Amino acid sequence: MKYVILIHSNPQPWGHPTSDYLDAHKALPADVRARLQGEFNQVMTELSANGELLGGEALGDPTAARLYRWRDGDPLVSDGPYSESKEHLAGFFLIDVDSQARAEQVAARFSGPDETVELRLLMWPGGDDQ
Template structure:
């Protein structure tokens, strides 16, 4: 079954990191990513630009409205994701717990919807 692992972190905390801390974090992500590629769990994944680059789109009364910024103001913002293949939720949770940001932010684990054709 496919699971989407959504990575949330505080952009403000990330900005406070010095270059050595950012490089170390990048190394942690590189090692984690390689481990799930090698184990066959990895399907896709990417980091996202800071929340300040987001634009939200809504359609109201037939009109397209755009707003600079994220959908909601929160302390933690969506920073990236991994799409994985896991045998079950427990397997997906174990993988999510290894994502480096789990110690500072949080990881939301959601099964991907399966459509019957």
């Protein structure tokens, strides 16, 4: 089963890893920050070793985004990000795991202070869930 783990964040200034730019993360004691970084490295190593990690990328500053919406029969282009959003998509990881329970276990390990992690099942062409 393939899932995408979407990392939503809003660091100011924008940078990666996003946690390094979030006040709540920077306020944690150094040993806690080191532990969290170690846990992240551990899950990445585990996913790679298991063949569960298919890929992932950090995304650039949302202020450089271009938004395309359909209006009056034509695409309408505007500068990003979505003005009503407090959090923006910071990056993603694509995983292939045996079950939803495993996907949830992995996604929980990606969460951190002031970030939201979204887990979404991928769909095959035609709209059927895998």
